[in-house]
Amino acid sequence: MNPDELAANYMAEDFEYWLNLMLDNVPDDDIDQREGSIIYDAVAPAAMVMAQQSLSLANIVKQTYIKTAQGQFLDYRAAEHGTARYAATQTEVKAKFLDSDGNPINNVQIGDQFASIGETPIFYTVKKINDDLTGELTADEPGTAANSYIGQILPVTSNDSLSWAEITEIVAPARDEETDDHLRDRLLRADDWIAYGGNITDYLAMLSKISEVGAGQVYPVWNGAGTVKLVIVDNNLMPASADLVKKVKNIIDPTNNESQGYGLAPIDHQVTVVAPTPLTVNIAATVNIDGTHGADIVKAKIKTAIEEYFKLLRQSWNSIDAKTGRGYSQTIYRSKILSQIMMVDGVINASVPTLNGTDQDIALVFNNQTSQLPILGEVVLDG
Known part of the structure; x- marks a missing residue:
């Protein structure tokens, strides 16, 4: 039995469960057990207390483990792992x-x-x-x-x-207080790799402690031995401003003391901090709308849906390439954009969209020289 099953068992022990269990143990079958009877009124309060105790036990089981803990219970588990929930920051x-x-x-x-x-x-x-x-x-x-x-x-x-x-x-830009889901995911991933001595995980840990940074990519040995490039976005997951880039650089490897270990970077590491290169993607598609919906309203909803897809792309922009286990990889798929279009209420059919005038998916460039960030450009909807 796993903790989820144990909690579910406790949750099943409700008022009716305890009441029926007690009534089943009344020795004389001839005793009136209907609601309002003496025996019913005698055991019902106890059944209610037992049901509340079962609910409390289920909550204790859930709050014991990171996978199911919530709120301050999850904060306590985070403290046991040497970290804390990210606080909301100020713009x-x-x-x-x-x-x-x-x-x-x-x-x-x-x-x-x-x-x-x-x-x-x-x-x-x-x-x-x-x-x-x-x-x-x-x-x-x-x-x-x-x-x-x-x-x-x-x-x-x-x-x-x-x-x-x-x-x-x-x-x-500011960020809101870290959600339970995000904190839980961070805690469960924390033991995958150990942050130590300027490895990639160490630099990601450095960036996570800078509240103005929303996400980052790390390119080790990008320009020779001892060089590290950090590509950062702000809390809106948009390219970091020049001021933010400068601030992060000074925290990790101060400009006037490069490689000397006066920042967070290890001694002899030369750290370059940059913002990603925006890749503006213009989208065009033919859309058929049913007669019961206003065309302008539906097209506005389509643009919002596509923007949500691009937000999801930026949220996973710093994910490690699943195939190689290192580096970064991301592709803008026309089929997924088409799926976003077709899910909008009022759309009955649509063509596969073109991206920047071509009938091809776009594989973003992630290398030592360029790191692209997808930005939605113009959306043209015919039909």
Whole structure:
């Protein structure tokens, strides 16, 4: 019997199970055992308590093992493995501050606060002022809510010189708190390989500890002995910004102390950090829509479905090649895009789509020089 079966057995021991078991042991068959009878009313409360105890035992069994533990129980199991659930992070943005003539002002201070416009404002705090008088701000609330906001912000801290403030760039998108499923998968995979001495697993562990990094690929000995290339994406699984690339580089192998072991990288490792090369994929297909659905609405749903497929591709972008057990491999299949199209309500038929004008699947390039990241481009739907 495995833990799942044991828990299922306990779950089956409900009120009716215990009540019937007790009534079956009443010695005299002539005693009235119907609901409302003396014997029924005497054993029913005990049956309810026993059923609750069985449920508690089932939960104990489930929370004992990483495979089935949830919430804080899973957090405790993570602590036993020397790790913890990834906390939600805060969005980092870059903003400009202008006077009434459109010139940058120089009196915005670290700690000043701003807010986005809209019904539910996002509050930001200035963390750094750059040499060009732009500022680096961090959203006050952790989570992904601020990842998509670019535009005007209003001062919360009074500033008479300020006429216009605007977020111009998302430097490092945030992530939400790690889910049970993701943490469980990470814990169950943790013993596959040991992170040690600058091996691939060690570099992946380094990247996992940098909250702004969503995923990464590792290319060892890419430019000779002792060289390592790290290709990183942000928490939106999009190419890392130049600022994020610089930050990761300085954490792992500081620019001014390359190969000296002042970062996380082992001594004599020369680490290069880059963002992947975006591969924009334009898609065209002929779609037949039934007469009961609006064509524009259905086409919008198709584009959303295809974008979801591309998100799934980016989520597995850093997966090791299953065939070789090393390196990376990913293919954009026209058949899977067609499947996404056909699952949209209102579509009755569709042609196999073309990718960038060709009738071929696209195998992404992953080598020491180039690492491509699939980005959905234009979607043209005829019919």
